[in-house]
Amino acid sequence: MPNPAGDGGPLVRESELLKPYTTFKVGGPARFFVNAGSADELCQGLALARKHSLPHFVLGGGSNVLISDRGFDGVVLHPTFRGVSLPSVNTPETHLKVLAGEVWDDVVGFTVARGLWGIENLSHIPGQAGAALVQNIGAYGQQVSDVLESASALEIAKGEQRVLSPAECEFGYRRSIFNTTARGQYIILGMSLKLSRTPRRVLDYPDVRAYFDERGIKEPALAEIRQAIISIRDRKFPFPREEKGGNAGSFFKNLTIDEQEYEALCEKVSRNFPPRELGRLTEIRNRFSAGSQVKIPAAFLIDICGLKGYRIGAAQVNESQPLVLVNMGGATAADVLSLALNVRRTVWARTGAALAIEPELVGFSEQESIEIHNFNTT
Numbered sequence: 182m183p184n185p186a187g188d189g190g191p192l193v194r195e196s197e198l199l200k201p202y203t204t205f206k207v208g209g210p211a212r213f214f215v216n217a218g219s220a221d222e223l224c225q226g227l228a229l230a231r232k233h234s235l236p237h238f239v240l241g242g243g244s245n246v247l248i249s250d251r252g253f254d255g256v257v258l259h260p261t262f263r264g265v266s267l268p269s270v271n272t273p274e275t276h277l278k279v280l281a282g283e284v285w286d287d288v289v290g291f292t293v294a295r296g297l298w299g300i301e302n303l304s305h306i307p308g309q310a311g312a313a314l315v316q317n318i319g320a321y322g323q324q325v326s327d328v329l330e331s332a333s334a335l336e337i338a339k340g341e342q343r344v345l346s347p348a349e350c351e352f353g354y355r356r357s358i359f360n361t362t363a364r365g366q367y368i369i370l371g372m373s374l375k376l377s378r379t380p381r382r383v384l385d386y387p388d389v390r391a392y393f394d395e396r397g398i399k400e401p402a403l404a405e406i407r408q409a410i411i412s413i414r415d416r417k418f419p420f421p422r423e424e425k426g427g428n429a430g431s432f433f434k435n436l437t438i439d440e441q442e443y444e445a446l447c448e449k450v451s452r453n454f455p456p457r458e459l460g461r462l463t464e465i466r467n468r469f470s471a472g473s474q475v476k477i478p479a480a481f482l483i484d485i486c487g488l489k490g491y492r493i494g495a496a497q498v499n500e501s502q503p504l505v506l507v508n509m510g511g512a513t514a515a516d517v518l519s520l521a522l523n524v525r526r527t528v529w530a531r532t533g534a535a536l537a538i539e540p541e542l543v544g545f546s547e548q549e550s551i552e553i554h555n556f557n558t559t
């Protein structure tokens with residue numbers, strides 16, 4: 182992500198507007214903003230927060246956050262330390278060292294240019310490498326946890342650096358200890374990724390398969406796979422560069438439900454929607470069920486509720502990919518949140534499914550957070 186302050190800016194800024202640091206292009210100022218070029222500078226930022234008895238927040242590329250219009254009354258720590266390095270020896274499996282402030286997509290580009298397999302399907306996911314571990318980024322059949330060898334992190338309470346194994350990170354779908362049990366306890370400093378020089382193609386996703394079938398390519402090269410992913414992603418919705426079109430990727434998480442919940446969903450869908458929607462739901466079940474669990478794309482639920490293109494203020498549900506909420510130019514966080522709440526209430530009322538929000542909400546009061554998370558009862 183571009184750093185509006187520039188990597189060489191002063192260490193601490195006051196009342197720095199956060200909106201330019203996010204892909205949504207939404208959000209007020211931070212009381213203090215620390216442009217941290219090293220672990221030491223992160224520690225200085227933490228000391229500043231302690232001195233003023235303020236909370237801190239780590240902001241990477243700002244592609245998975247919604248920052249309140251009031252901003253963040255605390256210290257924002259923005260890692261700017263970058264670097265990617267490979268061992269000099271050439272082995273079939275190689276260990277890539279990456280610093281947290283590196284742009285994730287540059288890491289993918291670096292590996293593809295050197296013939297290293299393992300993260301090519303994670304092309305064009307915005308944000309920094311450090312944050313990639315927080316929600317265990319995933320796309321088109323790969324996730325970062327598949328190749329993580331170890332993570333290094335600053336343990337805030339002790340002020341010490343630690344190395345964590347993948348098991349200690351407890352990765353799951355869009356989760357790790359960093360956004361659940363140990364939320365706010367670590368700042369990721371870097372990682373080691375285990376990548377392969379031997380082709381390991383992951384082409385199972387229908388869009389990826391169709392892309393290569395159309396071109397008659399059976400065994401695509403690594404660079405062709407990266408190109409395919411970029412072009413599939415760009416077709417779905419534009420990468421956020423300007424305020425108009427700003428977004429945080431998927432705003433809602435997909436659902437994983439059990440048999441009983443699936444039956445209840447079928448019952449609601451057959452009661453509230455035309456028969457063809459039950460047919461689509463059955464197709465989804467046949468395609469995405471694993472064991473007793475059924476994965477339901479949140480986009481399907483939003484779509485059948487007729488919410489594509491639905492708009493509040495300057496925030497809109499994307500017309501082609503309804504998981505994405507878009508800043509149509511000048512949107513406030515209040516616009517985005519009221520749109521999200523309306524989508525969730527409608528989906529809940531008509532399908533009984535509770536959609537969870539993916540981006541982290543920053544700078545909202547406790548009362549606002551309760552309202553957002555307990556939407557069913559409000």
Ligand SMILES: Cc1cc2nc3c(=O)[nH]c(=O)nc-3n(C[C@H](O)[C@H](O)[C@H](O)COP(=O)(O)OP(=O)(O)OC[C@H]3O[C@@H](n4cnc5c(N)ncnc54)[C@H](O)[C@@H]3O)c2cc1C
Nearest residue numbers: 239241242243244245308309311312318319368369429430
């Ligand atoms: C267009 C678009 C497409 C996207 N597509 C995908 C996708 O396909 N798959 C997917 O999984 N995600 C996707 N995302 C979501 C997002 O890109 C990822 O979650 C990304 O890893 C966030 O990185 P970031 O640096 O922007 O994090 P931020 O938004 O800055 O922060 C996200 C969270 O990570 C924490 N954090 C950041 N850096 C650190 C650190 N060094 N140490 C500790 N905590 C830290 C923050 O405090 C915050 O809680 C997409 C987003 C957009 C806008």
